[in-house]
Structure formats: structure tokens, C-alpha cells
Amino acid sequence: MLNDAKIRAAKERDKPYKLTDSHRLYLLVKPNGSKLWKWSYAYDGKQKTMHFGIYPLVSIADARAKRNEARAQLVEGRDPAVVKKLKVEANIEAGRNTFERVAREWHEIYKPQWAAVHADDVLRSLERDTFPSIGALPVSELTAPKVYELLKAIEDRGSIETAKRVRQRISAVFVYAIAKGMAQADPAEKLGAALKPLRRGRQPAITDLARLSKMIADAEEDYARPITRLALRFLALTVVRPSELRGARWDEFEELNGPKPLWRIPASRMKGDLDRKEEIDGDHLVPLPPQCLAVLRALWPLTGNGDLLFPGNRHTHRPMSENALGYLLNRAGYHGHHVPHGFRAAFSTIMNEWSEREGKEHDRKIIDLMLAHVPKEKVEGAYNRAAYMPRRRELAKAWADMLTKDLPAPLALVERPSKVTSDHSRRRVPEPVSTDFRFPALRRAA
Incomplete structure (x- = not known):
């Protein structure tokens, strides 16, 4: 049997020679002095030889371990x-199956099941947040610490929600x-508990006008009750x-038939404490541009014979579900990107930017007034909620013009197919009102 002393003492000769170990393992000493581990064996009646590496890179113990593994085979x-x-x-194939290659393959397979905007967002997220760090690494060799390092870097830049979404996508x-046999385990599976919790409060909103209009168009094309679309x-x-909105009567x-249509939301229905709800002249006034009147005309044949503009599907005397609009946006692929409350943030951002370019001196204050915000230096009872009404009408019209530029007329939303979920939703949609329709007297006597 060989040992290190014997191997080190072996000198080169004019011709190659062998130093034998046990079970057909030997060291071949070449004329140039290099020493190569080899093993001879018989398989299917044929004599064969395997190479185990060069000494001392491969030690005696390593060579014997390789021999024993081969004998077991x-x-x-x-x-x-x-x-x-x-x-x-x-x-070699595992090295080719990098995370980026597998992720793009996964995205291509699942893309047809998603809304286009969501599919684009997923790919951009992977390209921005994962490929630069782990894209070139084989999926079979990625570890939980390596993935956590990536997620921690996203957290450290303040993007806590993004880190959680990225973890979910890496896990997917x-x-x-794993299903394709390219990996044995999911290193991202348990990392959710190691990430920072989300800060609650601010709700997601799309504040880019083009994307906002596109989102509305996508949602309005989804199966839904015409009332929900409107x-x-x-x-x-x-x-x-x-x-x-849900409680609108x-x-x-x-x-509605005059030059200054208005929605007067009673103070009792506004957000705030008891003093706010009982405030005299505390109603919130919403000037209605022509685009709002078009929605109301399309809505009138559907709900004009009742008290509520947007009743529920089963009970017309109750408001629509508080989740109906959110579900509509989610189905259109905007989960985590925009919620119904997000239209307020979108309006504030877009209109304030617009006012910087084309607005007037007090537009920023007027925009806050249109959102029913009370300035910090004011008290509820001392705040004039009817102020700047002419300018508010102008801003409401500017907002509506920008928002609906590429959207269909409200009547088109009534004619689109509705998802059948109950006998109520199977009812025939009433004929739309004519273009010269005039609303009846709606304001009740005090």
C-alpha cells in the first residue's frame, strides 16, 4: 500500500511506471515527474481505466474514496x-440553468394568464431587482442566505413592499x-418571516396619467355589473x-339640467368626528363636469327608480359592496398597484403638477378643498367649504378632460357583458336614455 512518503520519494524515469495501491488503484509516474491517479476495472467483459486526478491535488485518501465509490457503482x-x-x-447543464434563464422561461409560460400590465411589471421587477445580483447563478446552487442578501438590499433602500413581492416571485x-427537475428546494420559501413588516397607512395609487387612464380602461373591459363599471x-x-361614493343618493x-350641476354630500356622511358630521354648512360640494353627467345619464335607467346610485347586487336598498371596486381592479391585474381610494392621491399628484404648468395662484389650496381636506391652520367650523366654486368647476373639467380623453363613453359600459352570478344579474338592462334626456327634480324639500 502506498503512503505519502513513498509517493514523494518516487522519481521520474525514462518511461512511465506504476506505484500500486490496493484494489487496482495505482499512481502513474510520468517521465516529466507528474503523478496521476488511475484505476483499472472490468465491465461487461472489457478492461477499462478511470482517471482520478493528479497528486498531490488529489490525495491518497481522496483517490481511495473515488475508487470505493466507483467499486460501489x-x-x-x-x-x-x-x-x-x-x-x-x-x-454543465445545471450551470446553464441560471436563475435568469429559468425566470424568463417561467415568465413566458405564465404571461398569457396575466393582464398585460401585470406581466410587464413582473418582468421589470425581475430585471431590476434580481438578475443583476443572482441572475447568472445556477438555480440549483442558490441558497437562502444569498437570496436574503438580495432582499435585504431592497429593504435597505426603503422598498419593503417591493422586497416582499420580489421574494414571492423568486419563490414562484x-x-x-423544482417541477422541471432543475432545483431540489426553494431557498426563498421561508424568508418572508425574516423580512420587515409592511408599514400600514398609505395605500397604493397610480399617479401617472397615462397609466391611470389605461388602468381604468382595463378594468372597464372586465366582466362586471354595468353599475360597478359606472x-x-x-x-x-x-x-x-x-x-x-357607495352611499351616494x-x-x-x-x-343636473342646469348650468351648474352639483353633488352635495351631507356632512353626516363625510369622514370625521361627531362635530364634523353635525357641522352647519359642512356639506362637501362636488362640481360635476359634463363627463360626470354622462355617467349619471347612463346610470339613470339602471338605478334611477331607487334612492341609491350604486346599490348592491342582491338588495337594491343597500349600497354596493365595499370590496366591489377593489375586486374589479384586482381582476384587471392591478392588485398592489392601485386601490379605489388611490384616485384621490392620483388627482392630487397629477393636478398639482398640472397647476404648476398651467394653473393659477391658489390652485393648490383649491385642489385640497376639492378633496375635502381642511388646512392645518383652519378649524372645521371656520372653514368655507363653498369657496372658489367657479375655479373648482374649471379644475374638475380639466381633470375630467385629461382622464377620459381615451376612454369610451359611459353608455358603452352599460352595453358590455356582465358576469352572470345570480338571477338579479340576468335581468334585462334597461334601454339607455336619449341624448336630450332631462333629469326629474331630484332634490327633496328640506
Whole structure:
């Protein structure tokens, strides 16, 4: 049997010679002095030789371990040389299956199931947040610490919600990789508990006008009750709070046939404490541009014979579900990107930017007034809620013009198919009113 002393003492000769160990393992000493581990064996009646590496890079112990592994394969009827070749090829293929390659393959497969905007967002997220860090690494070699390092870097830049979404997407890629035999485990699966909790409060909103209009169009193309579609359009135009929209009553509207149509939301329905709700002259006034009147004309045949503009599907005397609009946006692929309350942030951002370019001196204050915000230096009772009404009408019209530029007329929303979920939703949609339709007197006597 060989030992290190014997191997070190072996000198080169004119011809190669062998130093034998046990079970056909030997060291081949070449004329140039290099020493190569080899092992001879018989398989299927043929004599074969395997190479185990160069001494001292491969020690005696390593060479014997390789020999013993190969002998075990022989006992199982496998050719050790073939097993080694297949392992090398598998390692090469595993190296080709980088995270980026597998992630793009996963995205291509699942993309048809998503809304286009969501599919684009997922790919941009992967390209921005994952590929630069782990994209070139084989999925089979990625570890939980490496993935956490990536997620921690996203957190450290203040993007806590993004870190959680990225973790979910990395995990989805690994589920696909496991199913395809390219990985054995999902290193991102348990990392959610290690990430920072989300800060609650600010709700997601799209504040880019083009994307906002595109989102409305996508949502309005989804299967939904016509009332739900019209409610989304009216919410986007009036930017009231969703709870105020859901409780909207026909008798809250004034001068719908006149030059100054108005929605007067009673103080009792506004957000605030008891003093706010009992405030004299505390109603919130919403000037209605022509686009809002078009929504109301399309809505009238559907709900004009009742009290509520947007009743529920089953009970016409109750407001629509508080989740109806949110579900509509989610189905359109905007989960986590925009919520019904987000129209207020969108209006504030877009109109304040617009006012910087084309507005007047007090537009920023007027925009806050249109959102029913009370300045910090004011008290509720001393605040004039009817102030700047002419300019508010101009801003409401400017907002509606920008928002609906590429959107269909409200009547088109009534004619689109509705998802059948109950007998009530199977009812025939009433004929739309004519273009010269005039609203009846809606304002009730005090």
C-alpha cells in the first residue's frame, strides 16, 4: 500500500511506471515527474481505466474514496466511467440553468394568464431587482442566505413592499424549477418571516396619467355589473372617498339640467368626528363636469327608480359592496398597484403638477378643498367649504378632460357583458336614455 512518503520519494524515469495501491488503484509516474491517479476495472467483459486526478491535488485518501465509490457503482451494475460522464454533463447543464434563464422561461409560460400590465411589471421587477445580483447563478446552487442578501438590499433602500413581492416571485420561479427537475428546494420559501413588516397607512395609487387612464380602461373591459363599471368611472372623476361614493343618493344631486350641476354630500356622511358630521354648512360640494353627467345619464335607467346610485347586487336598498371596486381592479391585474381610494392621491399628484404648468395662484389650496381636506391652520367650523366654486368647476373639467380623453363613453359600459352570478344579474338592462334626456327634480324639500 502506498503512503505519502513513498509517493514523494518516487522519481521520474525514462518511461512511465506504476506505484500500486490496493484494489487496482495505482499512481502513474510520468517521465516529466507528474503523478496521476488511475484505476483499472472490468465491465461487461472489457478492461477499462478511470482517471482520478493528479497528486498531490488529489490525495491518497481522496483517490481511495473515488475508487470505493466507483467499486460501489460496479456492484450495482453501472459503469463508473459512464456515471462520471453523465454527472459532468448534468453539472454543465445545471450551470446553464441560471436563475435568469429559468425566470424568463417561467415568465413566458405564465404571461398569457396575466393582464398585460401585470406581466410587464413582473418582468421589470425581475430585471431590476434580481438578475443583476443572482441572475447568472445556477438555480440549483442558490441558497437562502444569498437570496436574503438580495432582499435585504431592497429593504435597505426603503422598498419593503417591493422586497416582499420580489421574494414571492423568486419563490414562484423555484417552484417551477423544482417541477422541471432543475432545483431540489426553494431557498426563498421561508424568508418572508425574516423580512420587515409592511408599514400600514398609505395605500397604493397610480399617479401617472397615462397609466391611470389605461388602468381604468382595463378594468372597464372586465366582466362586471354595468353599475360597478359606472361607479369606478364616477369615483375616478369625482375623487371622493369610496365610502362616500357607495352611499351616494339621487336626492343629493342638484341642478343636473342646469348650468351648474352639483353633488352635495351631507356632512353626516363625510369622514370625521361627531362635530364634523353635525357641522352647519359642512356639506362637501362636488362640481360635476359634463363627463360626470354622462355617467349619471347612463346610470339613470339602471338605478334611477331607487334612492341609491350604486346599490348592491342582491338588495337594491343597500349600497354596493365595499370590496366591489377593489375586486374589479384586482381582476384587471392591478392588485398592489392601485386601490379605489388611490384616485384621490392620483388627482392630487397629477393636478398639482398640472397647476404648476398651467394653473393659477391658489390652485393648490383649491385642489385640497376639492378633496375635502381642511388646512392645518383652519378649524372645521371656520372653514368655507363653498369657496372658489367657479375655479373648482374649471379644475374638475380639466381633470375630467385629461382622464377620459381615451376612454369610451359611459353608455358603452352599460352595453358590455356582465358576469352572470345570480338571477338579479340576468335581468334585462334597461334601454339607455336619449341624448336630450332631462333629469326629474331630484332634490327633496328640506
